[in-house]
Structure formats: C-alpha cells, structure tokens
Amino acid sequence: MEDEKVVPTVQELAGFDLNDPTIIELIHQAQESDAADRALTIMQALKKYKKAxxxxxxxxxxxxxxxxxxxxxxxxxxxxxxxxxxxxxxxxxxxxxxxxxxxxxxxxxxxxxxxxxxxxxxxxxxxxxxxxxxxxxxxxxxxxxxxxxxxxxxxxxxxxxxxxxxxxxxxxxxxxxxxxxxxxxxxxxxxxxxxxxxxxxxxxxxxxxxxxxxxxxxxxxxxxxxxxxxxxxxxxxxxxxxxPESPWNAVRRNKIDQARNSLMRLRQGTPDKVREVEATLAYIRHTTAIEKAETAGASFWECFRGTNLRRTEINCVVWAAQILCGNAILGYSVVFLERAGFSEVQAFDINISLSACYIIGGLICWALFPHFGRSTIYMVGLLLMLFILVAIGGLGFTEGKSVQLAVGILLVISTLINMITIGPVCYPIVAETPSGRLRYKTIVIGRFVYNLTGIFSNSVTPRMISPTAWNWGAKTGLFYAGTNLLCLIWCWFRLPETKDRTFGEIDLLFDNHVSARKFKHTRVDQFAHQNEYSAKTEEGVEHLEASTPSKE
Known part of the structure; x- marks a missing residue:
C-alpha cells in the first residue's frame, strides 16, 4: 500500500506572493536548508553545530x-x-x-x-x-x-x-x-x-x-x-x-538581523557558512509564515482552536503521564526498604543510587533514539511499568519484611525503566508537537497540567502509603497501575511519531489531520505547490522563447 502524502493547503500558502522574485528566492533557499538538514548524520551535526x-x-x-x-x-x-x-x-x-x-x-x-x-x-x-x-x-x-x-x-x-x-x-x-x-x-x-x-x-x-x-x-x-x-x-x-538568542524566537519577534547573528554564532565556520545561514534563516521564515497563515494569532486561546487543540492535548497528557505512569510512588522505595530493616544511612545511600538512574537512564535512552521512535519508547516504558505496578499492588495483600524488600527492589527497577523511557522521551515529544508560534504557550499549558497533577499526587500519595492515614501501603501500586493503563491506551490512539520530522513537516501533518498511527509513514512535501508554480513558470518562459520569431 502506497504511503499517503500531504502538501501545504491553499490557506497556508495565502501569505506567499509567488509572483514576487524575492519570495521565490526565499522558498528556494528554504528548500536548500531543508535538504541539508535531512542529509546530516549525528556525527556531522555534532561537528557542525557543536556551539549550538x-x-x-x-x-x-x-x-x-x-x-x-x-x-x-x-x-x-x-x-x-x-x-x-x-x-x-x-x-x-x-x-x-x-x-x-x-x-x-x-x-x-x-x-x-x-x-x-x-x-x-x-x-x-x-x-x-x-x-x-x-x-x-x-x-x-x-x-x-x-x-x-x-x-x-x-x-x-x-x-x-x-x-x-x-x-x-x-x-x-x-x-x-x-x-x-x-x-x-x-x-x-x-x-x-x-x-x-x-x-x-x-x-x-x-x-x-x-x-x-x-x-x-x-x-x-x-x-x-x-x-x-x-x-x-x-x-x-x-x-x-x-x-545567542533562539533564531526561531528572533524571527517570530521580527528581529531578522538578530536571528541571522544567532545562526552565525551557532555553527562552526565553513566556506559556505554565510550561504548556509541565509538558507536556514529562509527556512525559519518560510515555516513561520505558513504557521501565521494557519493560526490567526498567538494567544493562549489559539492553543484550544483548530488543529492546535490536538497539539495541546498531546502536551498535557504526555506531561501528566510523567506522574500518572506510577512515577508518583517511585520516591517511596526508601520508605519500604526502611520498613524492611534498612538503617537511615543505608536508605540515604540507596536514594543516591536511585538518583543516579536519571543520568544512567538518560544515557541509555540516547543510545535508543537512532533505532526507535519517541512514541515507541514511551509506550514500551508505560507497559513495563504497568507490569511492575501490578506486581507491587499484589504484594500489598501480604505482610513481612521480605515483602517490603521486594516492593523496594521493584520500585528501584521501575525507577530505572522510567528514566530510560518515559522520563527523557517526554521532552522531545512536548518540544516538537506544538506549532512554532505557540510552542512556548503550549508547553506552558502542558507543564501547568503536570504541576496540577503533581499537587494532586503530593496530596494523596502520602496518605495512601502512610500507616496512620489510608494505609494502602503497596496496594497504592494498583491505583497507579490504573492511571498508567489509561495513559497507555491514550498513547496508542493519540500519540504521533515525530522522529526525524522537521518542524515544517510536523506542522503540515497536524494541519492535514493525519492520525497518530499514520504519522510515521505519511510523506510530506512542504514545497509542493511552490515547486509546481516554479515549474509552470519555467515552462512558460521556454514556450515564450520558442515561439518568439527570429529577427534574422
């Protein structure tokens, strides 16, 4: 089955005067930048953009x-x-x-x-x-x-x-x-x-x-x-x-010279540096212009209108799932280990080891990025944590120091899984899914939901675990297994794959209402109509030259 293809809509191209040679040149430069960006390998990018x-x-x-x-x-x-x-x-x-x-x-x-x-x-x-x-x-x-x-x-x-x-x-x-x-x-x-x-x-x-x-x-x-x-x-x-300032931010504030200066500072010196910077700047301006045509303004209200509502939904759920996946109880592994007989000092030492999982897990996640998509890593992490949470909840129906030790060890394992998958992968997802003009506001809304979820978790989780409050103990794992499962189901149907997609491609995929499951395989040509126009123009010139009578 042939992959679907999406191109810019008429509305998105409304801001481009394709009869203006300056606009045509900007589009050609944007295409050049897009092609160069796709051709980069990781090592080439690190060498060329080490300053960035x-x-x-x-x-x-x-x-x-x-x-x-x-x-x-x-x-x-x-x-x-x-x-x-x-x-x-x-x-x-x-x-x-x-x-x-x-x-x-x-x-x-x-x-x-x-x-x-x-x-x-x-x-x-x-x-x-x-x-x-x-x-x-x-x-x-x-x-x-x-x-x-x-x-x-x-x-x-x-x-x-x-x-x-x-x-x-x-x-x-x-x-x-x-x-x-x-x-x-x-x-x-x-x-x-x-x-x-x-x-x-x-x-x-x-x-x-x-x-x-x-x-x-x-x-x-x-x-x-x-x-x-x-x-x-x-x-x-x-x-x-x-x-240097973010060049995308500078362009959105109409600070073109500042954006150009930032791009010059963010890359290494090469013989074609000036041309490459102008091409990258053209791509940023091209993508921003398309976003302006699609989004009437850049207010918070725009985050809840049209296709931006879907982007905001993704940000909110992906942020909230950071806690609802079961992360809310991972910090209590020390509590269960102390109940199993560990001293306060030993518990602190284990806590330090748990904290190291953030660094170790992040490095392992880096190794996964070239081979797996963001949504794949995220959902596998949710699934593995779901199994562990169910096991922890089941242990809550028995007592003894050995049970407390088992719960503590399972929480340690779950912490490492979380830090390899859900924890670090959240950040590229929430950074890539919003439109450029609404990126800051969309991520703010998502993080706002995350903090509200954190307030809820900080209020109820201690009561769930505390023997002087609700006294659920390890059974708390079943509660968060339920919230984890809801997040996993949502991800399957709603979380798109943005790996190897440029910001311009992601914009068009959302604007064309491509489903989450088709995001990965849909082909995108964000310069399709401009290329067609250029081709027709060239054909017209050739036809005119051919039909012009000779003066000899």
Missing part, C-alpha cells in the same frame, strides 16, 4: 536547581535537625515530626510558585526573548533564596518555596524550547532529553548533600543545603548574557 549543542546544554543546567530543591525539601521531613527546628512532638514516635498536612503544603508551595512562573514565561519569552527572560529570573532567584535560608517558621518556609518556584517554573519550559530551537532536527531529541538528565542531576546532587549533612548538628544541617543554591544563579546569568 553547548549553549543548549549549558542553559538546560538551570533545571538542576529544580531537581535539587525537589529532593531537598522532601528529604528534610525525616531529617532530625529539621524536625527539631520545625516539627511537633509525637508521643507515639517519641520525637518531633513534620505533620502530614505541612509535608503536602511545603511540597505544593513550590508547585504553586511554578504555576505562576509558567504563566509569566509564556508572556516574557515571546515578548522579550529567551536570554533576557533567563537573566531576569536568575537575578530573582538569587534574591529569594534568602527567604528559606533564614525561615523562622514553616509558614515563612512555605512562602519562600513558592517564591523560588516562580523562576523554576520559568526555567522548566524555557530550557526545553531553547534547546530544541537552536540545533538541527537530528539532534533535537538528544538535547531535549538532556533537560531531564539535568533534572535528575539536581536530584542526585541533593541526595548527596542530604547524606553529607546527616552528621551536621543544629540549624546548619538544613540551612547549608539551601545555601548551596546560590552557586547557580551567577554563572547561569553570565552564560545567558553570552548565549
């Missing part, structure tokens, strides 16, 4: 701070120094504890701040660009870290977490969108998946810090981890100042 890869990875390190704080605040609940400073005495346990409502409150405070940061970034990144936005919120973060560091009460600490959450919300989407817009198609999956590895690196770093301060007495035991966050803002502020 460096800047994408450097700015992505801002996510280390979010991952760092996520574990820091959760680890404090069991830390003796933190309990002595902020906890209330529990007669049954014989020492101070942090009440469950406050545990949820502190964890959710940062998420609430991130929600605000996401909304702010949706405006500032479109209006001012990636670099100014990064610099402004790095400065903000350097100031508000003082609040949790000097917090005299849980109320002030929660406020400080919310204030720190605002820049973290900004960095969540800014790092991903910047990374995907500065590198060629073949490298997009690697630099966007690296964002997840940075998040994991923050978790690994914080796990090591928490382990290191176990023997530190007094308030310094919990203040020192907060103080270490001041290490990041200054170098990242300087890096953002020196980094």
């Amino acid at each position: 890869v460096f800047w994408a990875m450097f700015l992505s390190t801002s996510l280390i701070m979010e991952g760092y704080d996520l574990v820091i605040i959760n680890s404090f609940y069991g830390q003796t120094q933190f309990q002595n400073r902020f906890g209330v005495y529990n007669a049954d346990q014989g020492h101070n504890i942090i009440p469950a409502p406050w545990q949820s409150g502190l964890s959710n405070s940062a998420l609430v701040g991130q929600l605000a940061g996401l909304l702010i970034n949706a405006y500032t990144q479109d209006r001012f660009g990636c670099r100014p936005t990064m610099m402004a919120f790095m400065a903000w973060l350097a100031i508000v870290i003082f609040i949790p560091f000097f917090a005299p009460s849980l109320n002030v600490l929660a406020f400080g977490e919310a204030m720190c959450g605002i820049p973290w919300g900004v960095f969540q989407t800014l790092s991903t969108t910047y990374a995907c817009e500065v590198v060629p198609t073949i490298l997009r999956s690697y630099v966007t998946a690296y964002v997840c590895m940075c998040w994991g690196a923050g978790i690994l770093l914080s796990s090591g810090v928490v382990r290191a301060v176990v023997s530190v007495h007094g308030d310094l035991g919990w203040r020192l981890p907060f103080a270490l966050q001041w290490v990041w803002p200054v170098p990242l502020f300087i890096g953002a100042y020196l980094a």
Whole structure:
C-alpha cells in the first residue's frame, strides 16, 4: 500500500506572493536548508553545530536547581535537625515530626510558585526573548533564596518555596524550547532529553548533600543545603548574557538581523557558512509564515482552536503521564526498604543510587533514539511499568519484611525503566508537537497540567502509603497501575511519531489531520505547490522563447 502524502493547503500558502522574485528566492533557499538538514548524520551535526549543542546544554543546567530543591525539601521531613527546628512532638514516635498536612503544603508551595512562573514565561519569552527572560529570573532567584535560608517558621518556609518556584517554573519550559530551537532536527531529541538528565542531576546532587549533612548538628544541617543554591544563579546569568538568542524566537519577534547573528554564532565556520545561514534563516521564515497563515494569532486561546487543540492535548497528557505512569510512588522505595530493616544511612545511600538512574537512564535512552521512535519508547516504558505496578499492588495483600524488600527492589527497577523511557522521551515529544508560534504557550499549558497533577499526587500519595492515614501501603501500586493503563491506551490512539520530522513537516501533518498511527509513514512535501508554480513558470518562459520569431 502506497504511503499517503500531504502538501501545504491553499490557506497556508495565502501569505506567499509567488509572483514576487524575492519570495521565490526565499522558498528556494528554504528548500536548500531543508535538504541539508535531512542529509546530516549525528556525527556531522555534532561537528557542525557543536556551539549550538553547548549553549543548549549549558542553559538546560538551570533545571538542576529544580531537581535539587525537589529532593531537598522532601528529604528534610525525616531529617532530625529539621524536625527539631520545625516539627511537633509525637508521643507515639517519641520525637518531633513534620505533620502530614505541612509535608503536602511545603511540597505544593513550590508547585504553586511554578504555576505562576509558567504563566509569566509564556508572556516574557515571546515578548522579550529567551536570554533576557533567563537573566531576569536568575537575578530573582538569587534574591529569594534568602527567604528559606533564614525561615523562622514553616509558614515563612512555605512562602519562600513558592517564591523560588516562580523562576523554576520559568526555567522548566524555557530550557526545553531553547534547546530544541537552536540545533538541527537530528539532534533535537538528544538535547531535549538532556533537560531531564539535568533534572535528575539536581536530584542526585541533593541526595548527596542530604547524606553529607546527616552528621551536621543544629540549624546548619538544613540551612547549608539551601545555601548551596546560590552557586547557580551567577554563572547561569553570565552564560545567558553570552548565549545567542533562539533564531526561531528572533524571527517570530521580527528581529531578522538578530536571528541571522544567532545562526552565525551557532555553527562552526565553513566556506559556505554565510550561504548556509541565509538558507536556514529562509527556512525559519518560510515555516513561520505558513504557521501565521494557519493560526490567526498567538494567544493562549489559539492553543484550544483548530488543529492546535490536538497539539495541546498531546502536551498535557504526555506531561501528566510523567506522574500518572506510577512515577508518583517511585520516591517511596526508601520508605519500604526502611520498613524492611534498612538503617537511615543505608536508605540515604540507596536514594543516591536511585538518583543516579536519571543520568544512567538518560544515557541509555540516547543510545535508543537512532533505532526507535519517541512514541515507541514511551509506550514500551508505560507497559513495563504497568507490569511492575501490578506486581507491587499484589504484594500489598501480604505482610513481612521480605515483602517490603521486594516492593523496594521493584520500585528501584521501575525507577530505572522510567528514566530510560518515559522520563527523557517526554521532552522531545512536548518540544516538537506544538506549532512554532505557540510552542512556548503550549508547553506552558502542558507543564501547568503536570504541576496540577503533581499537587494532586503530593496530596494523596502520602496518605495512601502512610500507616496512620489510608494505609494502602503497596496496594497504592494498583491505583497507579490504573492511571498508567489509561495513559497507555491514550498513547496508542493519540500519540504521533515525530522522529526525524522537521518542524515544517510536523506542522503540515497536524494541519492535514493525519492520525497518530499514520504519522510515521505519511510523506510530506512542504514545497509542493511552490515547486509546481516554479515549474509552470519555467515552462512558460521556454514556450515564450520558442515561439518568439527570429529577427534574422
């Protein structure tokens, strides 16, 4: 059966005057850039765009701070120094504890701040660009870290977490969108998946810090981890100042010269560098013009209209599935291992090993990208985690230390599976599926849904597992097996394959309502009508020359 083929619609071509020689030249340059982009191998791309890869990875390190704080605040609940400073005495346990409502409150405070940061970034990144936005919120973060560091009460600490959450919300989407817009198609999956590895690196770093301060007495035991966050803002502020702007962002803001300058800085010097830059710039302008014709505006409302609604749906579900796949209970492996007889120090050591799964899993995922599609890796990860969650839930109906040990080990295995598949693959999917003009807003909406899902999870999961609350224990695995199954079914019918697709191709596939299962095999010619016009024009010229009588 012959593969289907899609081409630009009449509406999408409405903005092109094909009688204008300048437009025709721009289209030819765009075709040249598209062909060159497709011809690149991974090694050629790394050699040619090493500067782009460096800047994408450097700015992505801002996510280390979010991952760092996520574990820091959760680890404090069991830390003796933190309990002595902020906890209330529990007669049954014989020492101070942090009440469950406050545990949820502190964890959710940062998420609430991130929600605000996401909304702010949706405006500032479109209006001012990636670099100014990064610099402004790095400065903000350097100031508000003082609040949790000097917090005299849980109320002030929660406020400080919310204030720190605002820049973290900004960095969540800014790092991903910047990374995907500065590198060629073949490298997009690697630099966007690296964002997840940075998040994991923050978790690994914080796990090591928490382990290191176990023997530190007094308030310094919990203040020192907060103080270490001041290490990041200054170098990242300087890096953002020196980094080139996203050329796609610059074109959307009609800063053509800035886009050209960025493209010159993002690639290595070659004899044809100027011509290649002009061709790439033409492709960006061509794709942006088609998107403008398809999308009336660039407001949040546009994300819920026409074909953009489907793109927004994909972003929301793929983000939410990060938690609903069962990731919400993976952090409790240490709890089950402690119940199985592991000491607090041993549990912390295992937690560090778990955090390393983010890095190890990300590297393994990189090795999978050339051979498998994004949706394939994502769904296989969901399926494997589903089996493990059902096994964990089944163990919840029996008791004993051996059962707790088995649950803990299964959660460790599930963590590694998650970090090879679902965790890193999420980022290229959410970066590639939105249209360029609505990329920031679409990812913001998806991440907003992710944070709301996180608030729900942070509120109910501790109660599910806690013996003093709902006391589900390992049976919680069955609940998340159910949510995992729903995500898996949705992915089969709704998640398209974007591997090796340019942004222009992805736009046309969505605009032509190609189903998720046909995305991979449908052929796309985004220059079809322009080529037909050029061919007819050339035929007309030849016919005119042939019919012109000789003057001899």
